[in-house]
Amino acid sequence: MATTAHILVVDDDHLTLKVVEQILQRHGYQVSTAINGAEGLELARELRPDLMILDMMMPVIDGYEVYRRMKSDARTADIAILILSAIAEIDFPARIGSQPVAGGRSGQPYEAKSISINFLSKPIKAKELLARVASLLSH
Amino acid sequence: MRQKILAIDPDWATTDLVKNSLREEGYEVITAADGSEALKKARHERPDVILLAATLPGMDGESVARHLKVHPDTAHIPIIFLITEDELENMVIGADSVATDYVLKPIDDAELKGTMKAVLGEEEEEKKTVISCGSGELDNKMGGGVPLGSLTLIEGSSGAGKSVLSQQMIWGSLQDRFRLSVFTTENTIQSLVRQMRSLNLEIIDFLLLGRIRIYPVEVAQLGTQAPTTLLQAMRRERGRDIIFLDSLTAAMAHSPIEAVLGFFEQAKRLCADGMTIVVILHSHAVNSELLVRIRSLCDAHLQLRSEEVGKKLVKTLEVTKVRGADKTTGNIISFEVEPGWGMRIIPVNKVKG
Numbered sequence: 068m069a070t071t072a073h074i075l076v077v078d079d080d081h082l083t084l085k086v087v088e089q090i091l092q093r094h095g096y097q098v099s100t101a102i103n104g105a106e107g108l109e110l111a112r113e114l115r116p117d118l119m120i121l122d123m124m125m126p127v128i129d130g131y132e133v134y135r136r137m138k139s140d141a142r143t144a145d146i147a148i149l150i151l152s153a154i155a156e157i158d159f160p161a162r163i164g165s166q167p168v169a170g171g172r173s174g175q176p177y178e179a180k181s182i183s184i185n186f187l188s189k190p191i192k193a194k195e196l197l198a199r200v201a202s203l204l205s206h
Numbered sequence: 207m208r209q210k211i212l213a214i215d216p217d218w219a220t221t222d223l224v225k226n227s228l229r230e231e232g233y234e235v236i237t238a239a240d241g242s243e244a245l246k247k248a249r250h251e252r253p254d255v256i257l258l259a260a261t262l263p264g265m266d267g268e269s270v271a272r273h274l275k276v277h278p279d280t281a282h283i284p285i286i287f288l289i290t291e292d293e294l295e296n297m298v299i300g301a302d303s304v305a306t307d308y309v310l311k312p313i314d315d316a317e318l319k320g321t322m323k324a325v326l327g328e329e330e331e332e333k334k335t336v337i338s339c340g341s342g343e344l345d346n347k348m349g350g351g352v353p354l355g356s357l358t359l360i361e362g363s364s365g366a367g368k369s370v371l372s373q374q375m376i377w378g379s380l381q382d383r384f385r386l387s388v389f390t391t392e393n394t395i396q397s398l399v400r401q402m403r404s405l406n407l408e409i410i411d412f413l414l415l416g417r418i419r420i421y422p423v424e425v426a427q428l429g430t431q432a433p434t435t436l437l438q439a440m441r442r443e444r445g446r447d448i449i450f451l452d453s454l455t456a457a458m459a460h461s462p463i464e465a466v467l468g469f470f471e472q473a474k475r476l477c478a479d480g481m482t483i484v485v486i487l488h489s490h491a492v493n494s495e496l497l498v499r500i501r502s503l504c505d506a507h508l509q510l511r512s513e514e515v516g517k518k519l520v521k522t523l524e525v526t527k528v529r530g531a532d533k534t535t536g537n538i539i540s541f542e543v544e545p546g547w548g549m550r551i552i553p554v555n556k557v558k559g
Contacts, residue, residue: 090295196299
């Protein structure tokens with residue numbers, strides 16, 4: 068990569084935000100954080116990060132809604148999203164309003180309509196998240 | 207009073223640094239070098255915050271933290287972990303963490319002070335003392351919410367919205383980071399999750415994180431032993447913040463009056479010990495005389511009715527009693543239950559019109 072990748076982390080849990088931010092920064096990424104869905108959407112439009120790490124379980128505007136709005140807004144539709152959730156991924160396409168073409172196991176992307184869903188199930192070790200981020204950004 | 211910090215690290219250079227840094231800020235600092243010394247001091251000294259090295263000789267930091275969290279005297283104390291960069295990489299995201307925060311080693315003075323202030327400030331600000339319904343409007347109408355430590359009775363006839371109200375309260379409590387146990391005679395785990403989802407109350411993450419435990423109960427098989435068995439099960443949940451029982455109706459069907467009153471008296475004792483218990487009961491399950499005695503035993507009483515107003519069937523919630531409420535009670539709220547939304551308050555003029 069020519070420039071440092073910019074990652075936006077959206078999670079309503081302070082501790083998770085801190086861990087993810089610190090570990091990504093220590094590995095050379097540029098990191099921004101948002102503590103709720105609304106702030107996440109705003110920052111995504113403004114900063115146009117290379118990747119958004121998105122928690123599903125948030126009050127008011129939850130992760131599903133953030134995902135839908137990201138994908139339906141031309142300014143943010145092409146930003147890669149890595150979903151972080153404790154919810155079984157099989158529920159996923161239905162809840163973001165699309166049908167899966169092929170199912171995938173946890174941690175593997177699968178096609179839902181034309182979008183590829185990158186999913187990581189919690190709980191997860193920080194370094195595993197890091198490895199996944201690295202592989203997503205190298206594509 | 208000066209706030210007391212217990213710092214635990216086998217390396218004296220670290221504890222010295224912490225001591226000097228935090229004393230400058232006016233904190234009292236005591237130290238321990240290993241897990242067993244830490245547990246003893248934590249119980250004896252009751253610090254306001256614990257700084258805990260993840261790596262310790264003998265019992266590791268994580269085990270020490272778990273011990274602290276299960277002991278009622280120390281469970282409430284926020285824990286800040288002192289971790290190395292390696293330990294940060296191995297930290298688990300999304301687990302039900304015992305840590306309130308962490309500070310990286312080598313310790314940066316400003317970061318330590320900042321984290322300490324944030325944790326102490328947060329504690330004061332975030333300590334919720336009421337059960338919320340997750341809706342400011344509803345809480346407001348209920349006199350600010352039911353205070354913690356209350357034995358609460360939600361009572362009403364079939365279809366009056368008892369379960370919906372209790373599910374709103376379950377949701378509100380989870381949002382406020384309480385740990386709940388739910389005993390249900392009405393649902394399986396799956397059907398309760400699904401029912402709540404239909405009200406737009408998603409609890410699956412909380413369930414997976416262990417923040418809510420759901421116990422389906424078959425009371426029919428318990429017969430006259432039902433109230434006693436339920437009480438025993440509830441006692442085992444000590445350490446949880448709030449217990450919901452939806453509902454007691456079936457358990458009372460075969461029980462003598464003394465057993466029913468005994469149940470409420472014992473439940474009240476559990477509340478005096480720091481638990482909060484919400485009991486749901488069908489109004490017609492008991493005779494009116496017994497109902498009066500049960501109501502008087504409870505700290506909070508919420509009565510639900512389904513009433514015909516004109517040609518419409520309207521659900522109402524009457525807050526008849528909330529001991530220790532912030533605001534006056536005695537409010538009657540009209541509401542409807544809307545799929546995908548939950549409880550929606552209807553303005554009084556709309557009900558009458």
